Amino acid sequence: MKNNLLSLLLFVCCAMATQLISQRVWAQTASASMTVEQLNAIKAIKIANLDKDTYFKSGGFILDRYEERPAYVFAYSDGITRKIYLYKVFSVEDTKELGLLAIYKNEKTGAVKPFVIPGASADRKAWDAYIDDLKYVGEKEPGLMSTLTFVLSREMAGLLSGGAGKSEEGSGKKKEEYNFCFAADAPVTLADGSSKGIQDITVNDVVMGYEAKTKTLAPTHVTRIDVHTGSFALAGVWVAPVQEVTADTRTTLTTPTLLEATANHPVLTATGRKALGDVKVGEVVYRYDATVQGVVAYKVIRLEASVRSVDKVYNLVTQSGAYLVSETVVLDK
CATH class of the missing domain: 2.170.16.10 (Hedgehog/Intein (Hint) domain)
Incomplete structure (x- = not known):
């Protein structure tokens, strides 16, 4: 019962943080409406080296590492290192921003789980697909929802305080360098x-x-x-x-x-x-x-x-x- 309640709480927190980030970030930028077809195409993109591939084009999309940051790194008591990588996603055709790609990686098993977060003006079906991923993919991987919720909440806190969230797990770059x-x-x-x-x-x-x-x-x-x-x-x-x-x-x-x-x-x-x-x-x-x-x-x-x-x-x-x-x-x- 407690595990079910915790999973539900993490799911709700993650969904709320995502919606708030979407409204605050993409309302201030030149953005385009993401379709569910685009969401699925972005999810299918394979990134050869998550630590080194910070900017590249694939299948009509541009992926640009969010704020040029390294991964968020989590070391849980189970001894498994988990990472979250964030990329901004743009359309090659008009360079308009479509949304955010969050990639979860389990360093022990090598499991990689992509989550495409649509922009505020995205099609309703794209948002439905993202919520489905949180529910049916996120909850199956131990530690995924808590790490993703932390990252999105951290970024939201940074936006509410007037700037982007600062990653202490990163390489020590000062905020001004971004x-x-x-x-x-x-x-x-x-x-x-x-x-x-x-x-x-x-x-x-x-x-x-x-x-x-x-x-x-x-x-x-x-x-x-x-x-x-x-x-x-x-x-x-x-x-x-x-x-x-x-x-x-x-x-x-x-x-x-x-x-x-x-x-x-x-x-x-x-x-x-x-x-x-x-x-x-x-x-x-x-x-x-x-x-x-x-x-x-x-x-x-x-x-x-x-x-x-x-x-x-x-x-x-x-x-x-x-x-x-x-x-x-x-x-x-």
Whole structure:
């Protein structure tokens, strides 16, 4: 009787924490409605190395390790180590966020159990499928529901306190290292084509946004501004128009343009969403061209892991989920 009550309590707590996270996180981001077919496809994705594979594409989806964190690790009195890995899930087609993938692993048996947590706007059938997984899969594996409930509750507590939950089980990274931001003087392109330093942008300002699905520029409102102080290294990529890059990528007809940000800030590449620090020479990003009133392809010709350090960084959250910095399309974190 006690075991049944405990299982029921864990199930209810997990479901409630999930719903609250969904409402608070995906209400603030550019998200898409997940279908039950997408949920099942995401569950079927096989991850070769959970500890090393933190960002990759598979079957039309992008998996990006949540807040770049290592696994939550649990050492119970039964001697079995259990882990929970969290990934944000995006659609490759439009880079919109679909939901969260939580993966449970039993280190003794090797059992791996994926749970796909839909976003707030997901189809009802997707939510029903997730609840079924909690009930019929989660309760069969000893220790699974308690670990998953703890992780989701911990993340919810972090959101309620004004930030993401901090994992003590991780690698000891400071919270600031997970920020996705730009220096104060980073030029943000406004709706009229002019620019303003990101430090001068205010909530409700109208900036130039980008709609990935239609591949068009459109005005978008700034809904939130994040400001962080500390010591932040900025990575840099130099880009030049694709048509002007010769066979020798070191030679171009125009002076390369620099885009700098914290290494984990996402940008839009020809292959989808990618952290700036993961962009490689030869990859394509997109920049605003006033002559065509749209974006054109630019190729990365040079990288630098640390261009400079700053003591204050800024990030925008927009209605469209994408805006322009240094006239280059960047994505909300």
